[in-house]
Amino acid sequence: xxxxxxxxxxxxxxxxxxxxxxxxxxxxxxxxxxxxxxxxxxxxxxxxxxxxxxxxxxxxxxxxxxxxxxxxxxxxxxxxxxxxxxxxxxxxxxxxxxxxxxxxxxxxxxxxxxxxxxxxxxxxxxxxxxxxxxxxxxxxxxxxxxxxxxxxxxxxxxxxxxxxxxxxxxxxxxxxxxxxxxxxxxxxxxxxxxxxxxxxxxxxxxxxxxxxxxxxxxxxxxxxxxxxxxxxxxxxxxxxxxxxxxxxxxxxxxxxxxxxxxxxxxxxxxxxxxxxxxxxxxxxxxxxxxxxxxxxxxxxxxxxxxxxxxxxxxxxxxxxxxxxxxxxxxxxxxxxxxxxxxxxxxx
Amino acid sequence: xxxxxxxxxxxxxxxxxxxxxxxxxxxxxxxxxxxxxxxxxxxxxxxxxxxxxxxxxxxxxxxxxxxxxxxxxxxxxxxxxxxxxxxxxxxxxxxxxxxxxxxxxxxxxxxxxxxxxxx
Amino acid sequence: xxxxxxxxxxxxxxxxxxxxxxxxxxxxxxxxxxxxxxxxxxxxxxxxxxxxxxxxxxxxxxxxxxxxxxxxxxxxxxxxxxxxxxxxxxxxxxxxxxxxxxxxxxxxxxxxxxxxxxxxxxxxxxxxxxxxxxxxxxxxxxxxxxxxxxxxxxxxxxxxxxxxxxx
Numbered sequence: 001x002x003x004x005x006x007x008x009x010x011x012x013x014x015x016x017x018x019x020x021x022x023x024x025x026x027x028x029x030x031x032x033x034x035x036x037x038x039x040x041x042x043x044x045x046x047x048x049x050x051x052x053x054x055x056x057x058x059x060x061x062x063x064x065x066x067x068x069x070x071x072x073x074x075x076x077x078x079x080x081x082x083x084x085x086x087x088x089x090x091x092x093x094x095x096x097x098x099x100x101x102x103x104x105x106x107x108x109x110x111x112x113x114x115x116x117x118x119x120x121x122x123x124x125x126x127x128x129x130x131x132x133x134x135x136x137x138x139x140x141x142x143x144x145x146x147x148x149x150x151x152x153x154x155x156x157x158x159x160x161x162x163x164x165x166x167x168x169x170x171x172x173x174x175x176x177x178x179x180x181x182x183x184x185x186x187x188x189x190x191x192x193x194x195x196x197x198x199x200x201x202x203x204x205x206x207x208x209x210x211x212x213x214x215x216x217x218x219x220x221x222x223x224x225x226x227x228x229x230x231x232x233x234x235x236x237x238x239x240x241x242x243x244x245x246x247x248x249x250x251x252x253x254x255x256x257x258x259x260x261x262x263x264x265x266x267x268x269x270x271x272x273x274x275x276x277x278x279x280x281x282x283x284x285x286x287x288x289x290x291x292x293x294x295x296x297x298x299x300x301x302x303x304x305x306x307x308x309x310x311x312x313x314x315x316x317x318x319x320x321x322x323x324x325x326x327x328x329x330x331x332x333x334x335x336x337x338x339x340x341x342x343x344x345x346x347x
Numbered sequence: 348x349x350x351x352x353x354x355x356x357x358x359x360x361x362x363x364x365x366x367x368x369x370x371x372x373x374x375x376x377x378x379x380x381x382x383x384x385x386x387x388x389x390x391x392x393x394x395x396x397x398x399x400x401x402x403x404x405x406x407x408x409x410x411x412x413x414x415x416x417x418x419x420x421x422x423x424x425x426x427x428x429x430x431x432x433x434x435x436x437x438x439x440x441x442x443x444x445x446x447x448x449x450x451x452x453x454x455x456x457x458x459x460x461x462x463x464x465x466x
Numbered sequence: 467x468x469x470x471x472x473x474x475x476x477x478x479x480x481x482x483x484x485x486x487x488x489x490x491x492x493x494x495x496x497x498x499x500x501x502x503x504x505x506x507x508x509x510x511x512x513x514x515x516x517x518x519x520x521x522x523x524x525x526x527x528x529x530x531x532x533x534x535x536x537x538x539x540x541x542x543x544x545x546x547x548x549x550x551x552x553x554x555x556x557x558x559x560x561x562x563x564x565x566x567x568x569x570x571x572x573x574x575x576x577x578x579x580x581x582x583x584x585x586x587x588x589x590x591x592x593x594x595x596x597x598x599x600x601x602x603x604x605x606x607x608x609x610x611x612x613x614x615x616x617x618x619x620x621x622x623x624x625x626x627x628x629x630x631x632x633x
Contacts, residue, residue, distance in 0.1 A: 052462075205466035223392070225466035232392050235461055245465040280465055338389050354564075354571035361578065362609050368602035387593025429539060432499045444596045448499060448588060449541050455596045
């Protein structure tokens with residue numbers, strides 16, 4: 001008897017849910033070949049983020065994902081005075097209690113700092129600020145200033161312990177290189193929790209997909225931006241994954257005929273001159289791809305390939321300054337290049 | 348007399364088949380990515396939605412084609428070929444590619460649109 | 467081959483060439499490469515029924531070659547040869563089954579073969595299969611043009627027979 005009642009309630013609830021979502025979906029969803037497609041945009045972490053979701057739960061999922069992204073931005077912003085990162089940076093060396101997400105991300109960043117031999121360093125904020133990349137008031141700091149600021153860096157100086165974080169005075173954390181990737185992971189989780197099985201997130205150029213295919217059965221097609229022009233260097237056909245590109249073209253300035261790009265080499269404190277124009281990482285985890293796209297850009301072609309051979313749980317597409325394209329063999333077949341000059345990197 | 352009926356039916360079938368095929372080809376494409384290729388090689392992938400108005404010069408064997416992108420549309424602006432069919436084709440609208448046979452140039456929509464661009 | 471036949475073929479080639487060059491003066495109606503009436507086909511269809519295949523081929527290729535030379539459009543030569551050959555082969559095979567009073571259908575079949583040949587060459591030249599999108603348009607225009615030229619040929623044949631009887 002009880003069982004029957006429970007089943008009845010469940011069916012009724014399901015019916016109601018159904019009718020609710022059907023009513024709601026009318027406003028801004030397009031019906032594409034029987035599959036609803038919804039999309040929403042949010043401005044966060046200094047960039048436009050667009051989420052496209054398929055299916056009846058799309059709208060709900062997008063709302064949840066947007067909420068999650070704004071929540072994380074409030075935790076990780078360097079400039080927001082209420083953020084946890086701001087609190088850590090301005091605590092004069094004292095311990096600051098942080099949320100579980102922040103603790104996990106910082107641990108990940110410290111781990112990656114070690115793995116990449118320091119090529120990924122989230123404590124370069126003071127140097128970045130000296131160059132003006134944080135504000136847009138660009139200038140070229142002199143060697144003395146840079147070496148002085150470089151003494152403050154070092155992700156290994158961050159202590160994370162039991163929900164509490166501290167950095168030495170004057171050392172400052174900036175999660176710019178990994179926050180977007182991590183937010184993408186969180187947004188993808190939020191979408192999945194709402195029952196979305198097919199969606200594409202474009203977080204300011206970081207592409208993350210949910211589901212191995214679109215509802216029409218076709219795989220996701222992701223273009224890779226040409227670092228030397230407006231077009232793309234090719235298209236990648238992928239299932240569920242993250243595709244994240246870093247390149248000097250994203251932000252740079254010119255002074256006295258020299259171009260200064262925004263990705264700094266933690267070693268020198270100056271824009272990385274590694275011979276690479278852009279690095280695209282394809283992997284399952286957004287934060288990992290985000291971290292690697294920056295750090296492998298700093299390392300350069302040879303070290304990046306060596307790192308891939310040692311750690312290979314991802315794939316990559318490298319574009320060198322002279323226009324050469326290097327693709328790892330795991331995705332070589334799924335990458336349709338526009339360029340003639342493609343080299344497949346083998347293990 | 349009977350043979351004639353058969354021939355009329357065959358002709359009608361060819362015509363209807365071709366008409367259906369035409370309708371399929373002329374279906375407006377949802378995609379906005381255009382591929383410009385010459386001699387079988389892809390020269391450009393262009394996302395018409397995000398591309399600024401501009402012209403692209405393509406040379407072949409000393410002859411020149413000028414392709415124009417304007418307001419999210421693309422067409423052949425001028426061509427050094429004798430027939431100028433590519434210019435008469437007008438704006439690229441459906442599955443019919445813009446073709447310049449003498450200069451081996453093809454402008455067409457890409458199969459299946461790109462979902463996003465990593466940048 | 468006797469002199470009479472040779473003269474006839476020469477005259478037919480000449481006639482086809484004149485029709486071909488006159489047709490060039492008609493501006494393109496549809497901006498689709500390859501769409502045209504193909505009036506010179508009247509002569510080809512006539513030859514298919516009245517001469518041996520080898521003789522028809524002589525007439526056809528002389529006309530194509532000279533036509534390309536006279537019009538100065540040598541690039542179109544390859545399309546004409548491919549289309550013409552396919553059209554010729556198709557018609558020579560089909561003429562064994564199609565009687566003279568259904569000539570219009572032979573002409574249609576030839577025109578469609580011609581279109582397939584043109585597109586095949588275009589695909590080879592462009593190294594791209596996308597031009598196949600033009601085939602259905604060419605096929606429709608081929609059916610109409612083929613019907614027209616076929617009926618023309620039928621009329622010509624009828625009248626020729628009548629004049630022969632008279633003379």
